[in-house]
Amino acid sequence: MSQPVAAVRHILIEGNKSYHNITEDLCSPTEKAPSREWIIAFSLSSVFLGLYIFAIVWTVWKGIGEWGANRSINWAWDITNFVWWVGIGHAGTLISAILLLFRQRWRTGVNRAAEAMTIFAVICAGQFPIFHMGRVWLAFFIMPFPNTRGPIWTNFNSPLLWDVFAISTYFSVSLLFWYTGLVPDLATVRDRAKGFRRKMYETFSFGWTGSAKHWQRWEALSLVLAGISTPLVLSVHTIVSFDFATSVIPGWHTTIFPPYFVAGAVFSGFAMVQTLMIITRKVLNLQQYITINHIESMNKVIVLTGTIVGVAYLTELFIAWYSGYIYEQFAFYNRVFGIYWWSYFGMMFCNVVAPQVFWSRNIRRSIWWTFFLSIIINVGMWFERFVIIATTLARDFLPSSWSYYRPTWVEISIFTGTIGLFFFCYLIFCRVAPVVAIAEVKSILKVAGDQYIGPDAKHGHGEKAKHEH
C-alpha cells in the first residue's frame, strides 16, 4: 500500500554523513586558519565599522544637527534604520522558536546562524534610537529607577517606553536562547581543542558533559524558551508598530500596523537569512547541511509573508479611500504620488511584485535568483520604513512646515557603518562558533537525513556510515 505522504519529505542532510563527519565538517571552520575570502570580508567590514565609529563620534561631538532630520521630519533615517534592523532580527527568532514549536526539522540547518543574526541585528537597531536621543550620555534616563530627580519616572503610557522594554527583553532573551543552544556545541569544539583554545572553550562551554539528565533539562528549557519567544517576537514588532499606530498622524494611525509590521519583519528577516546563508554555505562549504531544500523552504515563507505585506499595502489604500476622511486620503495620495513617489514604487516593486516569482519551483530552488531577490527584498523593506516615516512627516498638518528630507553624509555613514558592524560581528561568530547547530543536526540525521531509518526507509546507509571511521 502506498503512503499518501512520504515518510521523509526532504532530505535535510546529504552526503551520507556519520556523526563524526558532522562534527568534523561543522567544527573545522573554527579550527582552520581563516580563508582569504574571510579576511577580505572582515577587512571590508572593519573599514565600515571604522566609518560608523567616526560618524557616531562626529554626531555626539557636534550634535544631532549634523543629521538631515529637521523639525517636521524629526524621525528620518535613524528610525527607518532602527525598524529595518529590528525587522531583520525577527527571522532568527521565527526560525528558532516558531519552527521548533511546529516541529519543522529544516530549522536545524539554519537556526544557529539566524539566531546570531537576530542578536547582531538588534545590536545595530539599538544604535539608532540611542544616538537619536542627542545627549547620549543621558540615555540611561529611559530606564525607570528610583532617583533623586523627584523621583522622575518614565512614562509607562508611552509606546516608546514599551519599545525600550520590548527591545531589551527581546535582545536578552534571544541571547539566552542562542547561547544555551550553543553550549553543547562549544563543548564539542572544546573536546577537540588543545592548549589555549581548549581553555577558552572550557570557559565558554560552562562544563558541559552531555549527561542524559542535562540533555533532558536542556530540551525542556529550549522548548519553554521557544514557547515564550514566540509571543515575544510577535509583541516586539507589534510594539514597534505602536510607535506609529498610537500616534495621531494620518498614515500612521492605522490598526493594521501590528500584523503588517510583523509580517514585514519576518519577510525582511528571511531575506537577510538567505543573503547570509547563501554566502556562508559556499564559503564554509556547508552545502550538505544547508541544502537547496532549506533555501526553498525559506523562499516559501518569503512569498507568503511578501504577499501578506502586499495585501496590507492595498488594504491601507482601500481603508484610506473608504474612510471618507480627507486628511487620511491626502496622506495616502501623497504617499503614492507625492514627493517621495519613487520610494513608494520602489517598495511596491521590491516587496510585492518581485517575490511573486517564487511561485515557480525552479526559481525557488535557484541560488542566484534567491540571492538576487534577497537583496531586492532588503532594499524594498528599507523603502517601506522610509515611506511610512519620511513621506508622512514631510507633509504634516501645517502646509507652512512642509519640507523635504535629505540624509547628510553623517547619516549615510552611520547606516552603512551599522552594516559593517553587523558583518563584523557575524564574521567573528563564524570563526569562533559552529554556524550550524551540531547536536541538533545529529539528532535529525536518522529521522530527516539521508540515513533515515524509520518506516519506508529505502536504503541502508546507516550501517555503512556507522563503521566508517
Place this chain on the structure above:
Amino acid sequence: MAAENTKVLYGLYNDEEDLKVAVKAANASHLDIMDVFTPFPVHGLDPILGLKESRLHYLGFIYGATGALFGFLAMTWIFVSDWPTMYGGKPYWSVPAFIPITFEMTVLFAAWGMTITFYTICGMWPGVKANTLDHRITDDKFCIAFDVTSASDSAVDNLKGFFKNTQADEVNIKTM
C-alpha cells in the same frame, strides 16, 4: 556527577540504537547505571533510564508570574502613589497601557529565571571544568557509566561482561 575520587567503569557505543538496547539490557539485569552521556539528546532514552520529566517548566511559570506581578505592581505603585502624573487626561491607573510592559516583564523573568536555574542545577557555570570520561562523547560516542568505587572484582567483571554482550566498542575505567 558523583563525588570526588569516584572510580567509573564506562563503555562507549557507536550508535544511539545500540545504546538504547544496552540500557534496556542493564535494566533487565538490575545494573545500577550511574549516568549516560550522549553527543545529542537521544529521544526515547529518558523513560528507559527512569528519568522523571524535568520540572523546570513549573519554575518557569512561577518566574513568569513573578515578573508579571512585579511589572504590574511596580507601574501601579509609581503612577498611583509614588509620583502621580497626568498624561493626556488619562487616569493614573491606566491598566490597558500597562499590558505591554507587564507582558515583557513576564517573558524576561521567566527566561532569565529558567536559564539561571538550568545552569545552577546542572552545576554549569563559566570556569567549571567538565568531568568528561572521553573526549569523543561530544562527538560520536554514546557512553554508559557505572560507579565502581566500592564494587568487588566480580561485580566489575560482571559489568565488563555486560558491555561485551551489548557490543560496546570500548570499555575503560577512570578515576575522577
